[in-house]
Amino acid sequence: MAAREVESPQGDVVLRAEGLTKVYRTGEVEVHALRGVDLSLAPRELIVLLGPSGSGKSTLLNILGGLDTPSSGHVFFRGTELTARDEAALTQYRRHHVGFVFQFYNLIPSLTAKENVSLVTEIADAPMRPEDALALVGLGERLNHFPAQLSGGEQQRVAIARAIAKRPQLLLCDEPTGALDSATGVLVLEAIEAVNRELGTATALITHNAGIALMADRVIRFGDGQIVESNVNATRRPARDLEW
């Protein structure tokens, strides 16, 4: 299917969403997960999406990441409309431009840390060396360990290395510290911060932990499928100074 190319009216935007709605039907009940969301993300920007569970932030992230399609509205990636494209094109979008970090790491247990990263670099256009990606997240020493031999924080940092090794333009993190204690969580956030700062990757981070919001350029609060508040932080606080 040919993609419909639409020029973005604004200049330097990585990702732009316009009027996104998402309605799930389960039996007789209609659930409005998103009720008209507009959002854009600039290069080098780090935004934090805050909100109670069920507020629609994960649905938004899935749509931005090309895993789901909205019921209405549009998503533009670098001026190209994603919402008009087919499954195969979305796969290519994820493959080359998006990095995902999951709450439960989702490492491949049969591959070592380095191999988990190689899994992505082998199919990317201009990737980093897996060793460099792991060094960036502070795991240069544990290259040949299997996931079962790593702690939770280490596993999550491998996942971050795997997400950014392809040099994505967009890094999407869904509750990356949700399964970790705060000390380990800080290490993981530091890794995300380092990637955002050193590679300039536009980053969206979902959390229900307000303490993390201080590291963002912009904080977006979700409620009942809508953006209820959007604040720009005057200064970003370094991740290592966060506490919760």
Next chain:
Amino acid sequence: MVSPGPPRSFFQLRALERKLLRDLWRLRGQVLAIALVIASGVAVLVMSLGTIEALRETAAAFYDRSNFADVFASLKRAPEGVADRIAEIPGVQTAETRIVRFALLDVEGFREPVIGQLVSVPETKEPVLNRVMLRSGRMVAPGHPDEVVLSEAFADVHDLEPGASLRALINGKLRTLQVVGTALSAEHVYTMPPGSLMPDEKRFGVLWMGREALAHAFDLDGAFDDVSLSLLRGTSPEDVISRLDLLLAPYGGVGAYARKDQLSNWFLMSEIDQLANMVTVLPTIFLSVAAFLTSMVLNRLIAIERSEIGLFKAFGYSNASVGWHYAQLVIAISMLGVAFGVGLGAWFGHGMTAMYAELYRFPFIIFRPSLSVYAIAAGVSVGSALLGTARAVLRAVRLPPAEAMRPPSPTLFASEGIGARIERIFDQPTRMIFRQITRFPARSGGSVFGIAMAVGLLVTALQWPDAIDRMLELYFFEAQRQDVTVGFSEVKTSEVQQSLARMPGVFAVEGVRTVAARLRHGTRSRREAIQGIPEHAQLTPVYDSNRGVVELPSEGLVISRKLSEMLAVEPGQMITVEVLEGRRPVFDAPVVGVFETNIGSPAYMRSDALHRLMRERPVTSAVHLRVDRDQEPALFAALKKLPAVSGITLRRAAVEKFNETMARTIMIFTGVFALFSATLAFGVAYNSTRVSLSERARELATLRVLGQTRLEISYILLGEVALLAFMGLPIGCAVGAAISWFMATSFETDLYRVPLVLEHATFGMAIAIAVVSVAISAAIVRQRLDRLDLIAVLKTRE
């Protein structure tokens, strides 16, 4: 009408039972695949056991109803008074004499000569032994010497109903016989013309005639040439036979034999034995693979349901009830397979029994497997499945509740040693395949085993037609070069060869002297004719299936490997030959050679040496002819006028018949087994892939999120089953060769030994069928990969 009460569910299921039903439904694809494999084993079991039972019971009932004799003996001629002396032999219950002779028949509209076996029946009463079972018309009447009752198969094929007539050359006299009835006999369930291996109802028939009429025709008034005995319960036939042989020796007895050596019965029993052999080998393979598959699925289910198991226990369910819950699942799957299998087996059994009913002549044949057949099938299947899954069930039982509710610790993979160095040249997805296989060696091994067994069974099934073809080729074409064999009821001087050579279209003649004898070595003995053939025999030389033509030394016996085994004799040792005809000399002859043959257990000697030992002039029992096919009609017309002929065998007719009967039977068997084996390959591949998918759905969905295409993740999942199948193929070929070898040696009967013929094409075909089955199962599972839920995997933890 009574007013209905409040609605009440008929099925008041308890929670665990409801869970069981839902599990079965959720796992329906895998349940079905396992059930099909079990069904294949059960079907073979029910089909074979049922057919064996049908044949055994039918034969027993028929033998019983017709008072089938226990001992048989033929002789030249003895006065009727001898019958009383026979009846006095200890252990004999009844002795009944009769006349059995051969005649050449001329059937209207049938060009080739037909051999008729004339068997006498009393005109005024029913025979006591070997009663014939009338199928149409009536028995012969006293005072009507030309009346005959025909064997039903022969009458059917030539359309000879009561009222019809046929001409016969009886003891040199041409007579016209009136057909008054058709009948069946326990002696001729399997009706073979002399010198042939397959029943041939076109060229051979049994004719029951009045005793008076036959006695007149063969100058046997007040005398007999055949006797049948029934024995008292518990009497050993061997003792009776040796006394009977002694008694009949002066009257030209050619050696008595027991019912077990009676040709028709012997064939029937070998067939049953062969079926019994099949029952032991094949279902075992199917059911053990099914047990493995069930255990694989159950292990996975228990792994998924760890937290549920913990929950049950936390609620207070006992270990026993948790164990029973999973055992019930196994029983349900097996019973489903048993139900399919019993239906399928009964259907195939019906077909097979119908086929036997055509091949064998029984007045009735019933396929009605007893309850025990079904009970055995169900017991064996459920038992093997429970045994195979015992460890998995125990694992569920032993899981402590608290432990069970925690997620399992991640599997530790390893990459060390030589494997790691080899792995380095492959990409990550390929490494994932390798590590998955090596991390679960038992399961991977099981899948390889399953595929190997499927390929093995396919090889076994597909080599049968080749083996039978080879046997046919060896026996009828390489070893025999004659077109027609003419046998005589009495030996002829060698001049008969010249007169046959002058007949129309005859190129070459070769006489053979066949001597009925009992061969002894140590305590072992065997009744086997010695074939005397000329030096440099051209038409029927001694033919070793491996070495080709074997030249006979001027003295001594060259015997078949089978006979050497039966007598436990080796070249260089002596055999005692007790000749059962003529002057009945007894002599020792050295075994000078052993040769391999697939059919029978013959013994050969140079005819000149045999004549010397027999102290006789050169005489001939049968003559082989090589003829011009275009002149056959003229030749047949001439042969029909030849007196004292006991058999005319056409090689072409024998081959045709062999192909007709064997080819059809073998093709059906091959088809059924190929189908079952393909099911086996499918079941193994499908279950391995489904279990793998259920374990790795999260991993594969993650890869999809990371941007891998469907094709790329399919490679990881299906590559594993492809690699396992690939490993299974060569093993399967070896297994197939081994099973074929085992079947070829264990199916060896006195009558024939199927050679082991393994063509490259057989392996190729077996591999192709297995690969297609695996590919179909992969294609089905592949569709599930397209429906992976990419979003769910981001959130939930396994």
